[in-house]
Amino acid sequence: MHGINQRVIKASTSVVVIAALSAGTLSGCSEQEAVQTQARLQPVTTLALTKSDSFEQHQTYTGVIRSANTTGIGFELGGKLDSLLVDSGDSVAQGQILAKLDTSLLLAEQKQLKATLKQTQSDLDLAINNLDRVVKLSKQNYASEQQLDESEQRVQSLKASKQSLEANLDSTSLRIEKSTLVAPFSGIISKRQQNLGEVVNAGTPVFTLIGQHNQLAYIGVPVDVAQTLRTNQQVDVTVGKHDMVGLIAGISGEVDTVTRTVQLRIALDPKETIINGEIAYLDYQQTMATQGYWVPISALTDGVRGLWNVFVVKQGEQGQTVTERRDVEIIYTDDTKAFIKGAIDANELLVVEGLHKLVAGQQVSPTPAEAL
Structure with missing residues (x-):
């Protein structure tokens, strides 16, 4: 009888040990599954949306450098060229003899x-x-x-x-x-257009003379931009690798029939080393009164019917973090960010990185990004 009781006690002890081991095993499995589930979530970087009532629109308009004194000069009467005293690239002074007729x-x-x-x-x-x-x-x-x-x-x-x-x-x-051709102003001979011994007609250009001073940038801008500018206003102009400040010397009173722009005449510092015919760029910044949100370019993805989409992070019905696709409109972009509006609200968490692996409703693991 005593032996039977000992066997019963041993059996009970074994059951307790097995139960404890089973509970420990199940607890370890649950934690491991949780870790594996967390590891399977798509990592994304998010940014809280901040609403703006306006944005700074930066535009660049293109034009060309021309001297205020640029002209083709020739004789007032016809005749045979007897001598040419200068050539392309020569600097000449006002009144200097350039050529003679027979x-x-x-x-x-x-x-x-x-x-x-x-x-x-x-x-x-x-x-x-x-x-x-x-x-x-x-x-x-x-x-x-x-x-x-x-x-x-x-x-x-x-x-x-x-x-x-x-x-x-x-x-x-x-x-x-x-019959003696003289320089009407000081400058540089940019081109010789006739040869010695040729018979030229009255008014036919023999040289193209470019003045060394009064360099101007002629740049066309849209009508609405021209209406915000005024004469003697300072503007930022870039020529080649040189950034300089110009002064608006004149604004055309008509729209170009080809480019549909209004031409600005911008005076530049005569000390600047620029060449006639160089490309000039006008940097213009304008405040636009439009509500929207600044977002990184990386936060945008193609949508349907020409629209753009973004992903926002929301809490799912069961407490998990999921993504939602929203339609947006791009108002303005620069090199790194875009100003948008659409089906988004302030303070929503916008996905800014990791979009290429996302679909709507996907569970994600968000990480906050640095503010713009």
Whole structure:
């Protein structure tokens, strides 16, 4: 009997030990499953949405650098190029001789006119002396009225011939003078367009001359932007690698029919080293009164029908953290972030990283991100 009781006690003890081991095993399995479940959750980075009543819109508009004095210069009359004294890239001063036409015919014409004028002057002197004698004889009734009239007419005719010859001589001298091309202002010869010995027509450009000062940026902007600007306003301009401050010298009063923009004329510092024809960029910033949210570009994903989507983190029905897809509209973007509005509210947690593995309703493990 005593042996039977000992066996019963041992059996009971074994059951208790097995039960304890089973409970410990089940508890360990539950903790392991919880850890495995947590590890299976998709990690995402979230950011709390902050609403803004406006945003700063930064735009860049493109134009070109042109000198205020840029012109094609040529002769005022046609002729054969006899000499070219400068070439492309040469710096010239105002009044410097640039080229000459062949003036052989003009010099011969000038010589002939001078000889004719000298002969006419001699005939005029003789006619005046003759008129004086006729006047004296007429007073003594030794000359008729007809003789007096003819003498006076002869003097007047020679005077008119002399004036005509003098005018022709002045014209020839002026054409000889105009056969020498001089620089109208100081600058640089950017291009030579004619060759020595060529016959050029009046007004045909021989050189393109660019002034060394008064460099201007001509930049077209939309009408609504032009309406916010004013003359003498300072603006930021970039030319090449140089950032500089320009002054709006003028705003066009009409819209370009091709570009549909209004042209700005921006004066630049003459000390800046810039070249005619370089590309100029106007950096313009404008405050836009529109409500929305700034979000990183990485928070956006393609939607349907041309829309954009974002994911927000919400608490599920059973307490788990899940994602929801929302439709949004992009108002403005820069290099790193976008200003959006749509089916989102302030303080909601926006998923900013890890979107490529998300679907709506997926359980996630969120981690807060640094504020924008």
